[in-house]
Amino acid sequence: MGFMEEYKFWLEDDYFDESTKKELLEIADNQAEIEERFYKELEFGTGGLRGVIGAGINRMNIYTVRKASQGLANYILKQGTADKGVAIAYDSRRMSPEFADEAALCMAANGIKAYVFESLRPTPELSFAVRKLGCTAGIVVTASHNPPEYNGYKVYWDDGAQVTAPKDKEIIEEVQTIKDYHLVKTMDKEAAKAAGLYQVLGADIDDAYMEELKKQIIHPEVIAQVADDIKIVYTPLCGTGNVPARRILKELGFKHVYVVPEQENPDPDFTTLDYPNPEDPKAFTYALRLAKEKDADIVLATDPDADRLGVYAKDSKTGEYVSFTGNMSGMLLAEYILREKTATGTMPANPALVTTIVTTNMTYPITKAYGVKLIEVLTGFKFIGEQIKWFEQTGSNNYVFGLEESYGCLAGTHARDKDAIVAVMCLCEVAAYCKSQGKTLWDMMLETYEKYGYYKESQYTITLKGIDGSRQIAEIMEKLRQNPPKSFGNRGVLKFRDYQTDRVVDMETGVETATGLPKSNVLYFELPEDAWCCARPSGTEPKIKFYMGVKGSSLEDANAKLEQLTEDLKAVL
Numbered sequence: 001m002g003f004m005e006e007y008k009f010w011l012e013d014d015y016f017d018e019s020t021k022k023e024l025l026e027i028a029d030n031q032a033e034i035e036e037r038f039y040k041e042l043e044f045g046t047g048g049l050r051g052v053i054g055a056g057i058n059r060m061n062i063y064t065v066r067k068a069s070q071g072l073a074n075y076i077l078k079q080g081t082a083d084k085g086v087a088i089a090y091d092s093r094r095m096s097p098e099f100a101d102e103a104a105l106c107m108a109a110n111g112i113k114a115y116v117f118e119s120l121r122p123t124p125e126l127s128f129a130v131r132k133l134g135c136t137a138g139i140v141v142t143a144s145h146n147p148p149e150y151n152g153y154k155v156y157w158d159d160g161a162q163v164t165a166p167k168d169k170e171i172i173e174e175v176q177t178i179k180d181y182h183l184v185k186t187m188d189k190e191a192a193k194a195a196g197l198y199q200v201l202g203a204d205i206d207d208a209y210m211e212e213l214k215k216q217i218i219h220p221e222v223i224a225q226v227a228d229d230i231k232i233v234y235t236p237l238c239g240t241g242n243v244p245a246r247r248i249l250k251e252l253g254f255k256h257v258y259v260v261p262e263q264e265n266p267d268p269d270f271t272t273l274d275y276p277n278p279e280d281p282k283a284f285t286y287a288l289r290l291a292k293e294k295d296a297d298i299v300l301a302t303d304p305d306a307d308r309l310g311v312y313a314k315d316s317k318t319g320e321y322v323s324f325t326g327n328m329s330g331m332l333l334a335e336y337i338l339r340e341k342t343a344t345g346t347m348p349a350n351p352a353l354v355t356t357i358v359t360t361n362m363t364y365p366i367t368k369a370y371g372v373k374l375i376e377v378l379t380g381f382k383f384i385g386e387q388i389k390w391f392e393q394t395g396s397n398n399y400v401f402g403l404e405e406s407y408g409c410l411a412g413t414h415a416r417d418k419d420a421i422v423a424v425m426c427l428c429e430v431a432a433y434c435k436s437q438g439k440t441l442w443d444m445m446l447e448t449y450e451k452y453g454y455y456k457e458s459q460y461t462i463t464l465k466g467i468d469g470s471r472q473i474a475e476i477m478e479k480l481r482q483n484p485p486k487s488f489g490n491r492g493v494l495k496f497r498d499y500q501t502d503r504v505v506d507m508e509t510g511v512e513t514a515t516g517l518p519k520s521n522v523l524y525f526e527l528p529e530d531a532w533c534c535a536r537p538s539g540t541e542p543k544i545k546f547y548m549g550v551k552g553s554s555l556e557d558a559n560a561k562l563e564q565l566t567e568d569l570k571a572v573l
Contacts, residue, residue: 003038006057010038015181016055016063023055036466044068044175045539046168047382050143050152053095060151063181065099065141068153069106070184071175072137075167076112078174081136084158085113087201089126090141091305092239092266093151096120099141101189103153108197109185118202120266122240122306123154124410124419127385128209129201131160131416142305145277146541148270161385161416165518206244212414213248213422217429218340220252226435227253232428233296235260235287237276238267239304244421254428258294260286270304278303278310278407281323288312288321298431298441302420307381308407309420311427313441322442327360327457329427330403332441334363335448336430337401337411338370347372348398352391354384357517357524358534358547359405362448362455369452373397378499378520379536381408385416405457405547449555455530456558457549460566465542473537473544476573480523480535489568491531497524531561533569 001009010016011024027033037056042049042064049068051060076082086107090096097120104114115133117126123140130138138156146152155171157163163171178184192198217223232249234257236242242264249257262272263286270276273283278301291299291312299312299321311324324332334353341347352373355363359376367374375397377383384402391397403409408418411426427441434444449455464472484496486507496505497515499522504513523535530551537544548565552558 003035006038007034010055010057013181020055020061020063039467044071044172046164046172047162047380047539048152048154050146050150052149053151060095060099060153062098062102063184065102065153066106066184066186067178067181068175069103069139070110071178072139072155072171073107073110073112073185074177075171075174076136077110079136081158082110082112084134084136085115087115087126087129087133087135087138088140089117089121089123089129089138091123091143092120092268093141093143093304094148094268095151096141096268099151099153100139102186103139103141104198105186105189105192106184108192108195109187111197113197113199114192115199115201117205118200120240122244122302122419122421124307124415124417124421125205125209125244127156127160127415127417127419128212129205130156130158132205132208134158140305144305145275145279145303145308147275148268156417159385159389159416161389162380162382164382164386209414210244210248210251212412213425214252215414216411216422216426217252218337218344218346219429219433222436223253223429223432226432227255230254230298230428230432230435231256231258231294231296232431233258233260233287233291233294233299234424235263235284235301236306237273237278237283237301237304238263238265238270239276239302239306240266241302241306241420241424244306245300245302245424248421248425249428252425252428254432256294258290258296260290262286276304278308279326284310284312284323291321297435298428300424300427302424303407306420307418309409309423309427310407311441313431313445315442316440324441324445325457326403326405326407326409327362327455328445329407329423330405330409331360331362331366331448331455332430332445333409333411333423333426334366334401334403336433336444337426338366338372341400342370348400350397351400352387352397353400354387354402356380356383356404357522358536359403360455360457361530361532361549361551362452365452372400378517379404379522380539381410381418384410388413388416453530454552454555454558455549456552456555456562457547458562458566460546460548460569461543463541463543469542473542476544477521477523477535477537484523485525485572488525488527488533488565488572491527491565491568493525493527495526497522497526499524527565531565533565
């Protein structure tokens with residue numbers, strides 16, 4: 001069926017409600033918009049759905065959500081695990097409660113019990129709830145840090161991690177098999193409750209989640225020592241983090257936590273934000289204003305579904321607030337956790353730190369210093385969660401910490417996804433530890449650089465929207481794959497890794513070896529002096545991302561090297 005035929009079907013078929021048809025009639029004279037909405041189905045990828053909210057097969061709406069849920073339900077029924085149920089959470093975005101209910105009522109109509117949170121909750125709490133309740137799967141309705149016109153739908157399996165191979169592909173196949181919307185099941189909400197197929201989750205899960213978080217604290221006595229003095233500014237960026245972040249800090253004894261009032265409550269329009277992403281410096285505008293007013297030691301921001309954390313801390317020499325990348329805050333936490341667990345004799349046997357191939361290379365010297373095994377996985381925290389499952393199944397290692405460059409980390413194994421609430425808690429402990437020694441987080445960061453080297457990373461991103469954008473992104477990747485550059489400026493490429501074809505090419509000898517990781521559309525260039533560059537299309541946004549890293553002898557040297565590598569990359573492109 002062509003896009004116009006699909007458009008007419010949605011306009012004329014009784015399955016679709018009047019508000020949907022009204023929205024589609026309003027674009028009747030805009031063929032480009034009709035094509036954009038109907039030229040393809042919104043892709044149910046390896047992480048689920050993500051797209052702009054609206055009517056059409058290439059949009060997030062109750063029909064695409066219901067269809068995805070039917071595919072997942074079919075898969076669960078084939079697995080024979082329907083009796084375990086599915087946990088469902090949602091964030092503060094437009095249509096999030098409605099999409100969560102559509103998913104729940106589709107599950108219920110298929111005889112699968114849905115456990116639905118009473119109100120918005122962080123993504124990591126959904127991950128925790130799946131395992132706590134012994135569910136076969138979990139769903140979280142969120143578009144993470146995307147702009148306000150987006151929403152999404154992520155699927156988790158019984159280990160609490162997002163689905164990985166082969167289940168991800170198998171679920172995708174089930175969703176793609178559904179060609180007729182009339183075959184998608186749903187039922188009345190009250191009828192589902194009466195049948196025991198829709199259960200509301202609340203305080204019991206919250207309380208259990210909080211108790212698990214507290215187990216990650218290493219030095220509660222240090223928090224008590226400086227609780228009267230340390231000042232924390234926090235913003236949930238109008239999302240799900242406000243209640244759990246404030247609660248955990250209060251229960252640990254922190255007395256001066258100031259929440260940005262303009263961004264305290266859920267706001268699907270993100271009125272005070274251009275982009276609800278803690279990676280964006282502009283997202284900290286209100287928080288930094290409050291921090292200066294309160295003379296805060298640390299400034300924290302969680303993204304709308306509270307799985308990513310951004311950080312600023314005071315430079316004690318200048319009094320200014322310094323921004324931390326996800327690599328920097330992740331390394332601070334890694335150094336603190338590994339050092340203090342070693343010092344207190346609480347490091348488990350066979351400890352492991354898990355990270356991704358695009359995360360800082362500082363992980364190498366830090367793990368080596370404490371005798372911790374370093375494991376690198378593909379981009380995406382689900383692969384870190386998968387390692388925890390394998391550790392438990394094989395007994396090979398004990399997970400100590402995991403992080404990725406995109407402002408996500410996990411201390412503990414209560415969740416199997418990045419958890420900004422535990423990160424808030426842990427970083428406030430580290431800030432308290434620094435305060436007790438008359439230092440700031442930035443002082444500790446400089447000490448870490450001095451100890452291991454001045455590792456610095458950045459990203460160069462090209463956004464290409466729509467039909468043409470998808471084609472252009474594919475062309476860029478294919479060009480780099482077929483004709484990999486032999487150098488970036490004066491840096492010769494040492495090795496070229498193509499994860500799609502599972503090969504590592506030694507550029508000097510031509511010898512090829514395997515990557516050792518699953519196939520993925522990622523290209524990686526190893527460069528001299530611990531420098532590197534990696535190309536990868538985003539799985540959730542119309543972007544192609546280039547990750548880069550260098551190692552310098554000082555901050556100035558590292559910054560200069562990174563700037564030069566960025567220019568060299570642009571020249572290659």
